Amino acid sequence: MSEQAVLIPNTLPPSPYETALLPWEDAEAFGQLREEYFIAYPPGCPAARHVLEQLVWCDWRRRRLVLGERALHMASLDNRTSGECRDSLSRRALAVSGGTRPEISSAGAIKNEDEDDAETEQMWAGMVEQAETAESLLEADGADCFAQAFACLPEETAEWFLETCETEEKYNQDRESLLRFLSIEVLPFFRKHRAGAQAGPTVRLQAWGESLDPHRMDRLMQLDERLTRQYEKLLGMLERATARRLRAAVK
Template sequence: MQTFENNALVIGSDDFENQVPVPNGNYAPIRYNALKHGILSKLVVFPHEDRSEFDSLLTGLIEEHQPTEVTEIHLVEELASILWRKRRVLMGEGAALNSSLWNVAHEQHNKSTVRASVPLEVGLSNDSHDLIDLLTSGPEEMAERQRDAELDLAAPNKAAAILLKGGANAYKRARLALIEDSRDWWDSSVEEEEYPATAEGLTDFIDERLRPICYRMEKEARYQPAIKAQTLGEGVQAHRLEKLNRYETHLDRKFERTLAMLLRLKELRNRSYSNSEK
């Protein structure tokens, strides 16, 4: 039993002589009892959960609301248990989103995600996209990819302009204008006798192979934010979160009612103490 004697809280025991007055503001005994013997505290934390995290939450609520009677302690415990359940809801929501995103990013038969991100743009497909890499990319990485794609496109355009203008060593200068990877691809095509090592052959290579790929890569890099947003949006799958959302709303209302009850009880108790002192 807990009583007030001369404005001091007394933690009761069966032996009256062993009762120890606790000055107002010292809630260590209450905190200890709530953590050690609280009914809700024992049941709300599952074996696989971190008990210390719940204890920290409950301790913070006890220090904030400073309960002085059994009912108040129980209500504070109830607040802690509600917040702990809300924590589970958020963890469940995160798990559901992760599962959905994994499905969207890994389903090879689903070719609509990239195309749907920019529905009126042609030439986009999932085939050339690593959606996992895209989802984990930050704004700086996406900006760097776009700059690289623009440079990759500028190189064959420059080479084509050199070839179109012609003049001495046009073929040599155009070849050197290509980036290293494109130049290696061209040299390999020449070795395999797919194109002749001439200005005309290089022009055909740029028009038929190199420039179409560079255009597509530049377009895909330009639409990275839209593709990422589409993938994240498809991963939400709101219907899977509906039950969690309803449960979270229930917990919010329960928290509000419990908190209102606690504050009202403390108000009535303080008013009673004030009247008794008059």
């Protein structure tokens, strides 16, 4: 086969490595990569073609490692995170923080972004403010304080209070019950969820950091280093062979 013929993709012989592709790998993408190498380094003899095929396969395996590194991170995230509120990863992330215990799970945190947490925190902050306003009105014990405080509550919170009055005898639709309900049930609940949204970025950083498994990553990097050395060696052999062929053609 002439060098000119090699430049035409349809004339390329089958790759000896095609059968080594993994079931989910894109054979068309592999073929395109191979064509690019054959165009850039048209082999002038069987030995050069053999080196070129090895070079293509080495490059393809190096690209696999990119996917492998991501897979390691994702597997580690899955193993270390949990949907349970205040799970072990979240506790590690917030070990030195004080204040309200946040309502957050590591699995929930990694699904969000900082903008999502900021929006959620703003929502809970508004609900805390409404509940605190209602609490202040009840503590002042002014005329119609119950009606005024009840009107200050978010709609869902007002419904929550009415349903609780129906199901629990200790609560009635009066000033004392609403004040106790806000103090015991509502405000702690709101503050924990607000703190959870505030803690989201910190928990995410902890999860991402723990996904870096140094032992498994070290093995991956060693393989990458070996493949890189092999690639550079093969490329050097091919470039020297190409240079010799060009010099011979000039003579």
